Amino acid sequence: MEGLLLRLSALDADAASEVRVIAFFDSLIARRVDLDTLLRTTAQLTECPVGLDAADRGLALAAEAVVRAGVPTPRGARVRELPDGARVWLARTGPELPLDDMVLERFAIAAELALARGTLPELGDxxxxxxxxxxxxxxxxxxxxxxxxxxxxxxxxxxxxxxxxxxxxxxxxxxxxxxxxxxxxxxxxxxxxxxxxxxxxxxxxxxxxxxxxxxxxxxxxxxxxxxxxxxxxxxxxxxxSLAAVAEGLRAEEIGRIPDVRALDRLAAAPDLLLILSAVCGHDSVRKAGYALHRHHSSVTARLAQAETELGFPVTTPDGRFRLRLALMLRRLRDNTD
Known part of the structure; x- marks a missing residue:
């Protein structure tokens, strides 16, 4: 029904136009639209900002192209009060149009019904x-x-x-x-x-x-x-920058990265990924071994095995960065919501 008119300025203030405005809001009421839809379509109809102020419900909404919250009633706006103290408003910058009063009246009725329908869980739910x-x-x-x-x-x-x-x-x-x-x-x-x-x-x-x-x-x-x-x-x-990288990658894309695939193969070896993670978290193999309660020579031997599969050294600054990135991407792939 609202497709019949979305330009109030094109209507004359005659009985037929008033009926069309009433039909417009009756359609919204019959469809039980939510407050967002009511405000957005009313703003399209009037071609100016409109809003709803219901402080006791925590609502201060305005709509033009989109609905925004926390917007007070503008100074000079035309206002229609609802029985419970809430109010709707229309803020036209140019001269008032003959049908503005009719719109405010029907807007208020539709808003009252939408507010009555809206129920939310109790505090703390x-x-x-x-x-x-x-x-x-x-x-x-x-x-x-x-x-x-x-x-x-x-x-x-x-x-x-x-x-x-x-x-x-x-x-x-x-x-x-x-x-x-x-x-x-x-x-x-x-x-x-x-x-x-x-x-x-x-x-x-x-x-x-x-x-x-x-x-x-x-x-x-x-x-x-x-x-x-x-x-x-x-x-x-x-x-x-890792956030931007992670946001743009799907799990299947991560799984095709060669470094991640190499880590998948290394995961079959006991504790090898644990050792690689420890090396990334410390600035020396000796410190990594200490954190793992292992002798550093044993850690060095296991790293040599990993480097053969990975194809790059893991104790250089560049290698440690590359390894850490691969480990993080693998974790991103495996930890889903």
Missing amino acids: PALVELVLAERAGEAERSRALHLLGLTPGARVRVLAVADGSVELGGWSAPLGRSRAVLLAGPPELAAVRAPTRVGVGGEVAAMDARQSWRQARLAVRLAGALSWDPPVCWWERLG
């Missing part, structure tokens, strides 16, 4: 965290979930991906896939995290963008190690 981090959730749903968690849309947060759900890190959490998502407001307290727990730490973002931090945390946890010389906590921000 993991479903709230899941909703905040969901890729496909609307801005209205996300904003209301944050409100119930006691967070404003602009609050600074981080999201952690914890491979072992038994670790208590504070914040709000929910099991998502094979990891536990932990939503934190403020710096994470990670000093108590010890192997074998693996934790990925996403970047700091505004609460409305928490799903971005969750994506980063999920990538970081796949690269986190579980050995004493390979930190179990991986910060996305510290991955640097």
